[in-house]
Amino acid sequence: MVAFLIKRPIAVTMAFLGVLVLGVVAAGFLPVSLVPDVDIPRITVNVSAPNYAARQLENSVMSPLRNNLMQVNRLKDIKTESRDGSGMVSLEFDYGTNIDLAYIEINEQVDRAIPSLPSDVARPAVIKASASDIPVFYLDITLKDTGLRAATGNQSISDVDFLELSEFADEIIRRRLEQIPQVAMADMSGRTFPEIIITPDMEKLRAMNLSPAAIEEVIRTNNISFGNIFLRDKQYQYSVRVGNRLLDAGDIGELYLNHQGRLWQLKDLCQIETRPQYPEGAVYAAGQRAISLAVIKQADARMQDLKHALHEMITLFETDYPFLQFTVTRDQTTLLDYTMGNLRQTLLIGAGLAFLVMFVFLRDSRAPWLIIISVPAAMVVSMLFFFLIGISLNVVSISGLVLCIGMMIDNAIIVIDNISRHRKSGKSLSQACVDGTNEVFRPLLSSVLTTCSVFIPLIFLGGLAGALFFDQAMAVTIGLSVSLLIAMTLVPVYYYALYKKSTPRGTNFLARINPLNYTGLYGAGFRFAMRRQGLVWIMAGGLVAGLAIMMLLIEKERLPVLQREAALLWIDWNENIHLAENSRRIHNLMEELGPEVIYTTIQAGRQQFMLDKVYNNNAQQGLIYILTASASHLEGVMDKTTQLIGTQYPYAIFHFREEGNLFDQLFADRQAPLEIRLRPMEPYGRDLPALLQRTIRSLEESLPGTSFDALPMQQSVALQANLQLMALHEVNMTNLQQTLTRLFNEHQVFTLMDSRSSIPVKIGGNPSAIEDLLHAERVTSRNGVEVPLHMLLRKQPGQELQTIIAGIEGEYYPLQLDVNPRDVERAQVVVREALRGEGLFEASFAGSIFARRQLTRELLMIGVVALLLLFFILAAQFESLRLPAIVLLEVPLAMAGALLMLILFGVSLNIMAMIGMVVMTGIIINDSILKIDTINRLRDNGMPLIRALHTAGQYRLKPILMTSITTICALFPFLFIGGLGGDLQKPLALTVIGGLGLGTLVSLYFIPVCYYYLYRKKE
Template sequence: MMTGKLIDRPIAVTMTIIAVIVLGMVAIGLLPVSLMPEVDIPQITVQVNAPGYSAREVERSLSGLRGQLRQISHLKELRSEANNGSGSIFMEFEHGTDVKFIFIEVNEKIDKAVASLPRELERPKVVKASATDIPAFFINMTIADEGGHRFLQLSRFAADVISKRVEQIPEVALVDISGLSLPEILVTPNEHKLKALGITEDKLEAAINENNRSLGDISIKDGHYRWNIRFISEIKTKEDIEEINLNIDGRVFKFKELATVTEQPARHKGIVKSDGKRAVALAVVKQSDAKMSDLKSSLESVMEQFNKEYPDVEFLITRDQTRLLDYSITNLRNNILLGALLACLVIFLFLQDFRSPFLVTITIPLSLIVSLLFFFLAGISINIISLSGLILGIGMMVDNSIIVIDNITQLFERGKSLRESVIKGVAEVFTPMLSSVLTTCSVFLPLVFLSGIAGALFYDQAMAVTIGLFSSLIVAVIVIPVYYYMFYKRTDGPVKNRFISGISLFDYHAAYERGLKWVFRHQRLVWAMFILVLPLTFMLYKVIDKSKLPPVTHDDIIMLIDWNLQLDIDESDRRIQELTSTGEEFISHKTTFAGSQQFMLSHTPDLTQTEVMVYLKATGPETLEDLENRLSEEIKARYPEATFRFTPSDNIFNMIFSDKEYNLTAKLLSKDNTPPNPDKLNILLEKIHTQMPKFYIEPVRWQEVIMLTTKPEMMSLYKAEQQNIHNIISNAARERRLFSINHGNYSVPIIVGDENDYIEDVLALKARNADGIEIPLSELVAETRVRDFKSVTSGLEGSYYPLNLSVNDKSVPEVMKSIERIVKEDGSFDVIFSGSYFSNRTLIKELVIILTVALLLLFFILAAQFESLIQPFIILSEVVVDIFGAMLVLWMFGSGLNLMSMIGIVVMSGIIINDSILKVDTINRLRKEGYSLIRAIMTGGMRRLKPIIMTSLTTILAIAPFLFRGDMGSDLQYPLSLALIGGMVVGTIVSIFFIPVFYYNIYKRREK
């Protein structure tokens, strides 16, 4: 009835469409664009700073904190790592947990545990994971001439000028800096003069401290007024120190007469290098509500100004997060256009008329605009997940229009009037079309219940498909009938174009009729093939590879190395530059971070003096694997004691789906629940390596420490003081800091001492006792060397050593048995296994359950539509064969089962039965009109043949562009596309030939 009124008011419908288009275009301009949907990341890290503490001492402090933190609700994983001078506790919570409340609860637990920590430790810091933790850009600043004090000047310039100007950009929240060369003022006493005057270094230190005092305000009354008097005596420069006066036995000396005061670059604990040149690295952190595109354009404008104003300084932008976003979004938009064009081509070839295909093709942009308008209303951003959902929906968007036009045309060709054909044509197919949309959307509903962040992310994809399908349904039943009636009311009906008709090389109607007759003659063979599919599907499931996510194309990577030796920072830098030069032909850029860095935020790992992080950008995605292999071989050959690993470069996708687990990790725990004994562990690892030589066992991360222990007898004999010995050693190592002069962005420490390069030089120094006698330190202290773990790892099960293994899935059970046997024979350890091998299987099992739930939902919807419990079984029977087809294609193309391919199988199950729904609905209607069973099956199949083939082809071709990989969006959707295409191809054949046979066998007895 509604259709009859609408076709008489084309102007009102047109104006409504224009109004919706205008609103949609405004909404498109306001939609936020991001790489991934905005989701809370349920991760919190507790950081403990413990300078001077060993890893084992830090672990003792962390154990009390772990005891408190493990009581927090919704805790999924807890893991701590204790290092020299610091420690951290990583916590991951169940998805859906309110991270804000958990953050408060974690702080409360820490407040309770603080009393049990050593007094000298600062309160642990709590850091909440956020997408804004990842810098949008890194800016590397270098100069051609690094000699003298030039790099010190560059560091001051970067901290005082460049960082401030970049922070003035409205979209920038913070600029984090590392690689600075900071100044220090070194006071080196003249030992001969001090000895001649009979004074010690303590006299010089007291003089410096005495002249650096700032007393508080003193209030003095002056008649009717009261004045504040401030007394300031501060040291600002090295000249202030040199001019200090000292009265020694009635004689006044200038400080510079008794010591040398030098302002120089401080000894660096870390170095940053950009393509081999020393650099200052600036990490640009985006405001949380700012757009990436706005930030990029603003930063590029500022960079242009810098290049003009400071030609001696080279500015290089690296790790550009917007590049990944722009590339992925652009490719997805291109895929939308290509998919739409391919779908239009199919429509033109099949309908062989220009007016009807034009009607179908306008539904794509119109449905997209309506969909994006609903995106805005639903608060969904444009990202690679929601755009992928739209692309998935494009093929299905035209399905409804194709079905409506085909049904109207068939009625028109059978002699009914145009008005009656339009009204009846829409009415006949509306119910099965609505059922098809509901069944397609229903398979997405269980996906939202995926555990973890994956469920929240694919909410966007489910909503995108749902919105797209309902938009296309509205367009198909409201817009298409109006313009179909308007286009053909002055004609005798659709006229086939001669040119397009000439292109048709295949009579699919005749082929279908022959094929269907053959199937009916060989029903036993068909049923045998159907039954055989069940065990074949189970076999494929067993042999196919399983993973969490498909591999994503990228051209950059992070390499982390621990040399496992107590190397000086300069030697560490020399090694890494020499190592990366071996893969020079594969590298377009490299940034090396050697030693501890100065970044304030946690976007870069905390490195020790013996660790190096290297950002490597390859010449292309195809050379990245060659680069990894080359560097791995070189490290194993040159530095066998070093440990190393490669991780993807930071971006929001890797942060959300961080899969830093090894495929298999054997957690080796001591029987007495204490941290593993190094010597016993070494023996066990040697046994494992001997009995499993084909697997790479990375070296244990050791550290060697020089222990200086005072000799109590000698200390008493020589009347030596322990504090005096400590001061002498601190001076020798330039670690005795008096105070610091604040210069805004940085401070200049005042240090007393003189650097000695060798421990022998330190032990050769002399300490003066209470009687003024000098005794060599070698007489008072004993030197020993101790080897221990560089880090201690713990979890809910206690302290353990993680033995990480890169093992393929098929070998995992065998490797686990071997390790269990070796550990049992050793007797000193227990073993617990974890890793992605287990989590991947848990995810796949969860998706199998979701598929089962989706099929049940489909059954309920179909039973309600057909008012039958048998016909849903007829329609859903094809899903078994379709799943086999999908898995066979995945196996043939080496994609395997993962989150995306399983989602593809679930979605395919909802899409593919749409054809069978229409066919069964048509057969039912023809039987009610008086057709015999076999004639209804043949006629219904012939009538629905064209729309079934067209809708399948448009869906397949719409997602076909995903098969051309090269960006993150296409890589993610590649296995989903394979599963859909494989299932759709097989499903179309099953729908055309098998469903009629099944229907016939169910109802032939009732017909008799």
């Protein structure tokens, strides 16, 4: 085939350009996103019950709902959290579950559970999310030049102003953002809603001998609509609306009350005002009250198009609405921009270095240009196959292409060098192109298959990681296959075209440059290794033993430690404080941190985001986004925050977490290393908190050096009715309940509906302390006698858990324990013995340690499968069961070099380091396969064993040196690059540099020794 192609360079070029054009066009249609659009096997059910306490919600709503949802197919785990006013059910499924069908089944189970739920509880909302639902940006909207410090009393924005901002952001800003084609939705939090409060003038009502119930009756009777009535008049028909529909507070004030023959308007008897509802949560941006919008991308949209469109829209907003300030935070495109930049940088540096290295080693000015053509061409053609298979351009697939670049260069170098070697041996140019290409086809094909055999088993990795690595495995397979195709077709054709008009000349200028006699150095090293084979085997055994020791000593993590300028602080004050006090404390804390903090976004209390339910906070909890100038500033801010909170609020519970990029949200551990789940052995009622605290103290004594977080508690007040006095004064429970709901502004009469929203209308009172209300307010008996509330109600303080957590095993309380994986079993035994001594609780265990063990088992299985595939492929190529063992022996030796580099630089073994080892293994094995294939061919031609070993080493010396030097030099800058990109790339660079450095020596000297040891008796 090569002989046919090299004679037709124009036809090959035209065909190649056609495929190249298709690749360019396909690249324009490929969706660009952060991660592959895979379904996350988690579904959330949210319950809203404003009038229910946590314990009441757990018993009457969450428990029956949980029992129904446990019947869903392929359910892996279920967890419910009950708080005052709301609950959340988190369902996790086995990977591979059809989440769409699971979503339908969960809705069916929710519908089945509704008859057993209280009638005043709204239908639970079921939310399904995928990886593409991770917000790309957060857009904070504030009013300019207001300096709102609501928590400190300087309210330069009135409640009415912010209510108008909330409606404007919802009706205008959010809708205009969602009109951008690339935006799936704009999830909003921080807005306030209006309500109409009718506050009766109790003095007037008492003087007129009226009760608030009379006001309510007037409103209800005047807000009646019978709908449409159709009247016929001969041949015509008319639609007549009968009734009176109230539209706003003014309409309510104009209503009339007939009392003893005199008409009174409600505005004369009540204060009627439209005001914001008391918020459950609030958002502050840079100290100002704000609206926060989480922008979520369409799954098939291009990220850069979204970024460009969003910035254009924000620029338009700033022009159209100059009174508003728009700030983009938590930009997730940074990582994608880095990955795309890394691809371009690696391509340019790799091709440039390969160009220079080939100048030095081949001493030719034309052959290196083939690298400049072949590698970018392989990348563009890969885009066409991405389009055909349906893979998007994302961080995972692009990183797969980045990993391919070194091996793409290696393929081109091998073909070019082999053709040059045949040409120098005296063959004609055409024959050299044919023979040089055909000679390396089989070993290069074997090399591509072996490299793919290492990556492809990653798709069998369980869970979300396996789904994501499918894109990487396919990217590597496509990239290497296309690279092999170009190396076998395009490179020999263009090599022939470049050299067919040249005539053999004497030694040129480049050939006379010989800065280093690497051939002589190799010969000396080869002789040393063959004469001292025992020493070589001892050194190899030492490296294998060192590998085992280093695997035990090196720190293991899922992701490398990333230097960040931003972090999220979650805090629970663990005190009964309201939202305003929560906001005041957070603002004071942020001000005390000083100028190192550039920007903050505070989410105090419960947030209104539909999809982001990681933290289901209450009024005394908050989540703060903190942005600093550098990683060192962030570390100082975190230390200062820890000190301030520990000093000023010793009962507070808090922790820092990463700002939430896609790696953190998809791969980060969601649990502590070990979670102890304490389950009560019997119902303890109100004694449960005290018994829990007693048990926790006992566990701390049994586990020296362990300190658990404070128990999140809340103080409660129970108003218990004196039934005897109520019967004596003839006060019924309905009147008492209506009076209390009116006093606490919770007595809703009806809801006003307009074209945009619904506004609750409530009969309320003036806010005051509980004691003052009970002494000042009265309830009317059946006889019209007013009875003071404090006579009928008794206030009883109590203490309850903030959150009631339950799962498949029932209700439990989780304790987080950071323990070494080797001490897990001992810790479990100690905990069980301590609990057995108390006799109050029993324990089950969960945590990320068990998930990591499962991941380790899967990786071991995948490693075994990969090694078997390697063995099968090599055995098929070499027609031998012994030669594959030589190649596989090189892998642990090169890994020893990779681990040594990680330990020397203080870097952990993580996902990025493992990927680097796979890349390094592919390059090293590639050379060994070619070397053994060359040895076999020379021996088949009658060359003695020792000479065949030495000659094959000389043939393969330049390609392995060129590939290793090019790859190492291309990755070397990453050791000194800071920021997120450098931190992610550094483990990969270290493993490749260390593995290639040692692996090159192993390939040059150890492989010949092994081959000699196996075949010396046949000579």
